């Protein structure tokens with residue numbers, strides 16, 4: 001990884017943050033640094049100009065960094081914010097968890113982030129030793145893919161074409177990915193296989209893209225004090241939040257489930273929940289789960305049992321989702337944090353869809369006013385009531 | 387029988403044969419992307435006809451978490467597949483390919499120390515006042531808790547097996563033996579699979595392990611790749627007995643003529659595999675963990691912890707997936723609704739209230755905010771700082787002090803699944819470096 | 832261990848429905864139905880709440896987990912809430928909860944909401960009848976019901 005020279009964005013980011021810290025305008029910059037594994041980043045808390053040199057920003061920056069804001073004691077906090085991070089910063093202000101003056105939002109224009117579990121599924125029994133993003137100039141059509149790797153495992157990637165690979169089955173080529181805008185960005189992967197033989201592959205950007213990024217409604221920050229662009233340019237924010245999503249939210253995934261029969265849905269829900277080990281990584285990764293005491297931890301009343309009882313786990317998931325109804329910004333941080341591959345989006349996105357369809361509400365675009373459940377309109381939908 | 391070589395093609399029949407005598411567990415794929423999720427019961431069964439789902443109903447008499455989710459194969463739950471039921475099952479024939487993945491997501495400990503384990507059932511007839519003389523109280527062993535049939539695990543990695551030797555020190559301690567754990571340990575034979583190509587997250591040698599280590603194993607299998615002209619399309623497994631139980635298992639198999647003895651060239655191939663793996667894993671190892679305790683003893687109040695914990699989210703991904711983490715929490719689980727229907731009273735009067743339920747032992751995690759929370763509201767480990775420190779101290783200082791072994795086997799699961807890439811290898815090296823700078827000595831002095 | 836007064840899923844089977852009734856309206860409406868001797872099935876178990884806005888969606892889910900065959904939440908008509916906006920706020924939560932439960936495969940008829948005022952004794956009886964009929968046609972709840980492991 002180290003061989004890669006920092007991108008223009010990263011360079012500007014470092015300089016800018018070093019400046020912020022040097023001038024004492026903020027006490028800490030919460031950003032991302034290079035992680036210890038290929039294609040991994042890790043949160044960095046920069047408190048002096050030197051620390052700023054560790055900052056990076058690219059498509060491996062998968063956490064929602066706003067999650068750290070309520071925990072930090074520092075007076076002035078700068079946050080390197082993708083679109084969804086900035087939406088949670090707004091939401092914090094809306095929910096009075098912090099004051100706007102305390103935050104300095106360094107917006108970054110983001111193209112989406114990686115879902116490591118998709119990468120893992122793709123890798124199968126191959127080991128990944130190096131990975132990076134490459135911009136392919138000119139005709140960067142289809143990736144090399146991987147030629148059926150002998151008996152080796154190829155997990156298969158859900159590409160746009162929904163190719164399902166399986167262990168030892170030939171044809172693990174990712175589906176025809178759609179290249180992002182004009183960039184032809186590819187994931188370049190290298191490593192060795194279960195026999196120790198080297199391999200290399202290049203995957204379309206979309207193939208490893210987190211699901212929530214595919215349906216993101218605002219890739220840039222919703223509110224920012226400064227925005228750093230892809231080419232390293234900085235633009236000062238105008239102190240206003242974006243009026244709303246850049247594009248109409250699409251809920252095809254939700255609609256697909258809605259099209260299934262009630263029994264099919266139950267089966268799918270059950271199968272999703274059966275993977276859960278109740279490690280609560282999803283809860284901890286979500287900026288919205290800042291309750292002093294989570295309902296799962298409460299002993300009086302004891303809302304849910306702590307064992308692996310299936311219904312307790314289901315109730316956990318239903319209520320976790322309900323607690324985020326009207327607040328979830330669909331950043332996907334919970335889905336990416338889950339080690340077991342539970343698709344929490346199944347519930348989150350349904351609530352978002354209903355919030356949008358019934359109340360024309362989408363979280364994270366306001367700093368003032370009331371959250372979805374904190375207000376009402378007299379003519380809200382009433383037809384479901386007897 | 388000290389060693390037995392089988393072709394990979396024969397694995398299915400070998401496991402099927404074993405299934406007659408043992409419950410056989412194998413690493414399982416997961417319905418999630420990302421590969422194996424845990425260990426599951428091997429079920430000798432025909433491939434389901436195309437388009438027809440195989441068995442998927444829950445079998446609650448066996449380990450619930452591991453036995454059915456994994457009949458599913460690689461429906462990713464992402465993208466195009468969202469929410470749809472996955473009907474792909476892993477045909478057992480593909481097991482050899484599958485075994486080439488390095489580790490399951492969930493550790494082997496689950497088969498011995500499950501996520502949730504009922505340890506006691508109770509029934510209080512005439513609860514809430516009832517007959518009041520205590521005669522209505524009964525306590526019993528919940529059904530299906532202790533394994534009946536002896537078990538064989540096939541394909542555990544050496545680090546997972548080594549983790550059992552760590553857990554043994556806690557649960558099979560002479561002073562405080564844990565019947566549940568011990569009975570499972572006693573009736574399980576473990577066939578390990580050496581790691582030809584360790585994963586980039588593996589660091590077993592830094593904890594005293596080895597990609598071909600035999601600690602905790604009854605049999606160690608070598609995955610021998612196919613060679614030209616050896617008559618196998620996929621290669622062989624060469625199984626070497628480590629314990630007497632392992633020898634008996636191999637004897638049982640050889641009686642059924644399911645394999646042959648290894649040749650000298652096989653032995654050489656094994657040596658070559660071992661050497662290659664050791665060489666590969668040696669690059670990028672953290673400092674050795676065996677001597678970290680010395681440093682840790684002196685840095686309880688070092689500012690390092692404040693910077694270390696900052697990015698930790700406080701989830702249990704690392705500890706639940708860790709094969710050696712063994713903290714648990716015991717809770718009562720009354721059966722809902724059971725308190726009001728005890729059936730008719732013998733005298734034909736109104737129904738007697740009855741309370742039934744179980745006492746369950748669940749995995750706990752030092753990373754949870756409520757870990758060691760007292761009833762009074764006080765928590766000796768109130769913030770992430772104390773909790774992360776506890777995790778590191780427990781593994782590398784307290785456990786070695788108390789039990790004479792490091793409580794980490796270097797499997798790298800926590801490295802791989804931590805959502806914020808808090809890499810324990812880095813922590814280990816940082817701490818070793820603190821020791822090198824003499825911080826520890828100066829503080830403890 | 833559930834009571835079995837009559838075979839499940841039959842005409843005679845009486846579902847168990849947890850009814851969260853607002854103190855100021857539906858609860859009084861139920862009272863009126865009683866006083867006026869309006870007949871309705873003995874299927875509901877009433878829990879009086881100060882306001883429909885006080886019904887945490889968790890109560891509903893929890894009732895289902897504890898074995899309720901159905902849940903009814905009933906409050907004051909829009910505009911009539913004793914606390915001015917409790918029912919309006921509740922309506923938003925219920926709309927989303929209802930959708931969510933249906934989304935995961937729980938039959939939508941199991942969870943019902945109604946506005947019944949203190950003067951609507953007949954409406955209360957009708958609502959209970961309707962809800963009971965719908966739940967009865969679904970049969971006993973199976974999904975989400977915690978079975979417990981004791982004996």
Ligand code: SF4
Pocket residue numbers: 275276277278279280281282283337338339340341342344
């Ligand atoms: S992170 Fe995944 S496994 Fe852990 S509690 Fe959440 S859904 Fe369950």
Ligand code: SF4
Pocket residue numbers: 064285286287288324327328329330331332333334335344348
């Ligand atoms: S629930 Fe998940 S997707 Fe929604 S805001 Fe929280 S972390 Fe992001």
Ligand code: SF4
Pocket residue numbers: 704707708709710711781793794795796797798799800801810
């Ligand atoms: S601490 Fe991490 S590397 Fe060590 S045994 Fe546990 S999960 Fe494996």
Ligand code: SF4
Pocket residue numbers: 488489543544545546580581584585588589590591595596597598667795796797798
């Ligand atoms: S840590 Fe060692 S024993 Fe465990 S999987 Fe890796 S190489 Fe194998």
Ligand code: SF4
Pocket residue numbers: 281697698699700701702703704705753803804805806807808
């Ligand atoms: S170290 Fe990582 S996996 Fe462990 S609790 Fe912290 S964030 Fe979770």
Ligand code: FES
Pocket residue numbers: 853854855856881882883884906907911912913914915916917918
């Ligand atoms: S007082 Fe009846 S709904 Fe609020």
